[in-house]
Amino acid sequence: MENIKFNELQLHTKVLQAIDAMGFEEPSQIQAEAIPVVLEGHDMIGQAQTGTGKTLAFGAPVVSGIEKDNKTSALVLTPTRELAIQVNDELSRIAKFKRLQLLPVYGGQPIERQIKALRRGVEIVVGTPGRILDHIKRNTIDLSEIKFLILDEADEMLNMGFIDDIEEIIKASNSERQTLLFSATMPDQIKRLASKYMKKDVKHIKIVKSALTVEKIKQHYYEVKAKDRFESLCRILDVDEPSSAIVFCKTKKGVDELVESMQSRGYNVEGMHGDMNQNQRLNTLRKFKEGTLDYLVATDVAARGIDVDDVSHVINYELPQDIESYVHRIGRTGRANKEGTAYSLVTPREYMFLKQIEKATKSKIKRKEIPTVDEIFETKYKNIIKNIKQTLEEDDYKNFIPVATELDEEYNLVDVAAALMKMMFEKELSFDYSENALASTNGNVRLFLSVGRIDRISPKTLLQFMRTNSGLDVGEIGDIDIFDKFTFMDVPEKFVTPIIDKVSGKRFQGRKLNIEVAKSKK
Incomplete structure (x- = not known):
């Protein structure tokens, strides 16, 4: 399955169109192995x-096998409402050009609204077991003709005590359905469930977990607005001045556009992606290895051939589609027992995925503020002074003394030196910065919450509680710092009043939750 392309997997043309629009260049391992099996009709x-890209692994073939007919053709069960929303969002992108109707179904949301949507007709339902069972008992969902039943994160559902609910849902489903079960582990309960309700020729695909080691790499992220992504990158490069950096984009088009933008700002940069021929790639890589190229912009596919020891920085201009790709990306720095630096530019919507990366890699990705223009100027000033001192110490400027003497007759030499430094400074600066600080760095407000580790909370449970009680898009919530007895949470300014009005005073983990604007960021 090595280097297989999505268009070789016999998917519906409109699904391939959606995958291309999503920016995925080639399938992950689970996608490459699972998609043909599902398309062949196997459990x-x-x-x-x-x-690892599980949602696309089942979503692409399932959407390929469904036509718009206002009947429920696929049911996806997930352990939590958070995952239901996440899966529904991704399936909606996969089904975009087939114009299928999807509905997320979970508790904490008015059931009447769900009933109305189900009556109008939806092709794909994504829901939690408890709420799906509720609809079955009310006769408001019909699973008698479904083609696909997908159990996502089945081990988590069993850990949460959903086994009886799942069995009832399976019994209410079309006996001729195709059943797909995804699970990180295979406890006996899962094996019994598979043996009891899946076809005898069920295919078992196991993706061996890679060692996700990132020990010698300092990882940070910058929260950015999509419109400020490029300027944020310029600010980071102008302050850090990496000796050699790889910048990753999701798509070939993204690579081309970023390279063009960076070159227009004077950066010494070229790109690499799958549409370039072998000679182009080898020539670009040679220049990067020899140090005649400062920056390389690449897709994940093109980066496979990059084996360079002295890459000081890896920058995720856009996050990849799966965690393993993130690990492979940042593994391009920190080689040969050297320390490396990995930065990620993250929009509020991508924050949850960043937390998944932290959990899987058992590492802390620390937030950094986007550099201000003052910080950029300070860096450039120091460079200019350093270069001037070095030139003076090397004593190889004597040929220019006559020119300096001539200028001395008409101008003050301090003014002359300042003018020359200004010229050097303008040459050093890549971007015409109009504001000292980007608005995206100050858009969040720090909230204080009166719960902490002693209340057995986690970012996941806190975000679920916020979503249920506030109705807000928790994907926009920023940093969450949990201490023993209290928690700090960064939220967009527009969220402050709704959260305090709707959530503060509610009981959470058995305690009354108090929320207020933090006096200062600790």
């Missing part, structure tokens, strides 16, 4: 970790 057990 399947997919054993893979979170962050």
